[in-house]
Amino acid sequence: MNLRQLAAQLGLSQTTVSRALNGYPEVSEATRARVRGAAIAAGYMPNPRARGLATGRAMAIGHVIPTSTSHEMMNPVFGDFIAGASETYLAAGYDMTLTLSGDADEADNYRRLKAKGNVDGIIVHGPRIEDGRIPFLTGLGMPFVVHGRASNVGVPYSWVDMNNTGAFRRATDFLLDLGHRRIALLNGLEVMDFAHRRRTGYLDALQARGIAPDPALMRGEEMTEPYGYRAARAMLALDAPPSAFLVSSLISAIGVRRAIEQSGLTMGRDISVLTHDDDFSYLSNGRDLPLFTATLSPVREAGRLAAEMLLRRVADPALPPETRLLEAQLILGASTGPAPS
């Protein structure tokens, strides 16, 4: 069933039917009602390709996910982020298309997306420090919003991010207040901007108390469970082991915990662990009784906000860049305690 058939069936022109359906004022409410009725009765849906051709709009948003920065890893943040974004798209009648990109052809991917023209805007995932994609996309002239930020990018751009520096400064302060002096940082890959910022927050807090950071206590890798395990295991075996771990992901924190317990120590008593928690739907830290003390920042919410922001920019590309900084909450759990003396 297409427009022409529907129009014929109603004894109206295609123009009128189209206008009735799209809410134009040139059509009487009576006709509009009649048209609407017939449309749903016939199960009519306008063909989005034809509509897109005519309007120049695709009614779709593209998400480009680097298949992680180094390996074959699928970023676990991604699932919940798009779950949030998708609510927004659904309400606005937008579709969502996915492109996984294996790093190499990054810029090319975006160029192709633009040339094909089947998305109206792009969400950029996993920004790195000085991420070249951002000036590139600005030059491309396609609306985009970054989930996260990139440092040292000359141009202004739109982003939704959490306050990584602030959260990790506060988390480190919290551990320092508990008397910890040797605090390990198990960060994400530090080419990733969020990891870079977290490290900055951590270093700031140490410096403010005059504590020199120990390179042996700082790592930055992809935030898997095994990474947390191995790193913690190695650090606990040092001559001067840390008394606390600051971890960038709940997933890695689970590995840290495994290492701690395997060493015959008790988390929260012998060794403290404070982790960032992206609030994945399947990996709750416990609502009533959180296992880990954590900096909490729901990634799903970030997805919703980023999608809304992008849709605004698609509607009016001339809008000045918009930014949104989310503050993480510091949630008290059972994994932290005073430094043992």
Added chain:
Amino acid sequence: MNLRQLAAQLGLSQTTVSRALNGYPEVSEATRARVRGAAIAAGYMPNPRARGLATGRAMAIGHVIPTSTSHEMMNPVFGDFIAGASETYLAAGYDMTLTLSGDADEADNYRRLKAKGNVDGIIVHGPRIEDGRIPFLTGLGMPFVVHGRASNVGVPYSWVDMNNTGAFRRATDFLLDLGHRRIALLNGLEVMDFAHRRRTGYLDALQARGIAPDPALMRGEEMTEPYGYRAARAMLALDAPPSAFLVSSLISAIGVRRAIEQSGLTMGRDISVLTHDDDFSYLSNGRDLPLFTATLSPVREAGRLAAEMLLRRVADPALPPETRLLEAQLILGASTGPAPS
């Protein structure tokens, strides 16, 4: 840059340029080379909407993900599955679109997808027992492949699944061979077909040894970490606690482990744990030294296979349904041992 401009620039007709680019034999190889050269020089990409309008094909595959069967949970399997599928799509020039559906409007979602016509085929995620979507989609006449299966569906259909029944029968047998008699099953939601099959495998194995299943040792919920924790905790507090846990997901198994250790027991010695492992990229069970004994079935591989199968069906919708059953490997880890006497 569009076809017309490119044709004008080359002094050829649109027809010829189109045919040259699409590999039709009616054009000389010399012209074809010239056209190709000009196209890439100009950065020309055919507009997929226009092409879709003309051909009736969308060159896109739709993935419909029920936002879990009950809650707001995003299925963690999904990320790695599409990472696998996306390789296939990329190579074939297909795009991937995502629709998260909140259960309620399931059928409607598919109908809309069909009516809009911007996908050529659909991957169905998270099939439930007697899933109504399957006969519905068969009726719709849109190619689809199910990731998983649905029991008691009258019609034949295409699927890629792992042998859930076999894997859990074997896993249960393995635990029985170690002398365990009270084996708990922490399953996924049992309206989900995969969970139903796993339970069948578990019950089969028990029955074969004449052991009556104990309802107090069987649960089926969404496979989060807290679920594993709470369920294990409750069961360990029973008068007759289990000596082994059979768990449907590594994520929940992590929770089980937490409960075991919190009870002052040692996993692998006092209590055995055997889990299914979907081989998420961020949650490795350890390659060299697996923590958990597990039935392993890479979900990424399943994604690739399902996508390939779907693309075949899109190319030739008359193809008889195709199915692919993957066997899980049983990986020995440190989490299992003989039943304590």
Added chain:
DNA sequence: GAGTCGCCCCAAAGCGCTTTGGACTGAGTT
């Protein structure tokens, strides 16, 4: 009663591509 103005509606021109149905060569056949 002529002119003006809203209100409804329509015909037709695109949007950028593919594909049908030829047309025009020059070489090979008879």
Added chain:
DNA sequence: AACTCAGTCCAAAGCGCTTTGGGGCGACTC
């Protein structure tokens, strides 16, 4: 010399929609 035929190319229709630029008509003004 007329005919066929493969090899190249083209004009134009059509995919299903939106949107421009009117057109008709009753209700107001003056």
